[in-house]
Amino acid sequence: MASFKYSAKDSLGRTVTGVIDGDDVSMASKSLHGNGLFPLELKELQAASLSAGSVAPKIGIWEGFVNYTFHRVPTAALCDYYIQLQSLVKTGVSLARAMDLLAGETPNARLRQIAFRTAPILSGGGKLADAWEAYPWIFPYQHIAFLRAGEFSGRMVEAIQQIINSLEMEKTIQQEKLVIVVAILVPKIYILLLHGLVPYLRATIGTVWIYFAIYVVLLLLYRFLNQIPASKRVLDRVKLFTLPGVGLCIRKLGMAKYFRALEAMFASGVPLLQGLELSSGVVGNDYLERKLRTAAPLVDSNVSVADALKSTGLISNSEYQLLRTADQAGQMEDMVGKLAERKEGEAERAVTKTVSTYAGVLYGLVVIYVAYILITFYAGYFGGMLDSADI
Secondary structure (H helix, E strand, C coil), rough: CCEEEEEEEEECEEEEEEEEEEHHHHHHHHHHCCCEEEEEEEECCCCCCCCCCCCCCCCCHHHHHHHHHCCCCHHHHHHHHHHHHHHHHCCCHHHHHHHHHHHHCCHHHHHHHHHHHHHHHHHCCHHHHHHHCCCCCCCCHHHHHHCCCCCHHHHHHHHHHHHHHHHHHHHHHHHHHHHHHHHHHHHHHHHHHHHHHHHHHHHHHHHHHHHHHHHHHHHHHHHHHCCHHHHHHHHHHHHHHHHCHHHHHHHHHHHHHHHHHHHHHHHHCCHHHHHHHHHHCCCCCHHHHHHHHHHHHHHHHCCHHHHHHHHHHHHCCCHHHHHHHHHHHCCHHHHHHHHHHHHHHHHHHHHHHHHHHHHHHHHHHHHHHHHHHCCCCCCCCHHHHHHHHHH
């Protein structure tokens, strides 16, 4: 049994502090509820805060750039890895044993190696989120935040499911890159029809190399800038406020993840302040995360959760009213779960619409370009025939 230092509100709204014993943070939280106290924060004595930083070593900008460029794992492989892990956790297998099994069964060599290195850390009492935080080029920060929230709340299966949902969305978006290939190959199809395969391949492959070189340069520049905190903040703001449709998708996806994580916190009896802090880390955008982190200090100063979230500017008036009513009725867990479902549906529709719009615009430009090429070609061809006939 461990001892926890707590900060809580009593029935009169006064903040009280003290120490309470419990098997884990969830049991300590339930004991406080039984004593008529609403826990704001619980920290195990002689242990680091579970919402604090990790033991992962800091990596330099250049090292991070190299890792993000050459040591990444395909999205599909990472998604399968999480699905395997979730299946094992569902059966009651410990995380340490799950890592042992994944080290022998995972097809991807890098993921096998990580599982092999993680198993002894977990066997020694370490946390999965802390162990995997050492590989940010494979497990991004929002994955780590979900895993930490899952370990802290005891709802690991649900946390992993949110990561899987995010990766499935990424796979859907990546499939639309086929449009770019079509945009390169289709406009030159008249060369294939009139002059044969070899001239067609020369024309298209030459174009492909140019576009591929531009893509690689821009991708490397983006990954390099993403290693610098200041430029990463700028990039996150650009994605959120500059790109048509993209910002809306990022915002809805981020808030869906936030509400889903907050639901897990409420359900597991995690103290409110720590739940708000942990949940803000899953949104995957620096601007949104900074906004959401302002909610916890407001709640600590006796502001309601609904009012604190409204002050961030990230929830609508209708969502604010729903949260306010739920807070007064003591039904916050159910309400944030419903809001998570709503935001997930809105995010899915927004992503589908945005991807379809961008694909449609690109296809339209391809059609216009093909039409221009064909009209130009046949105008010149028939013009030459008429000139020959006049002669």
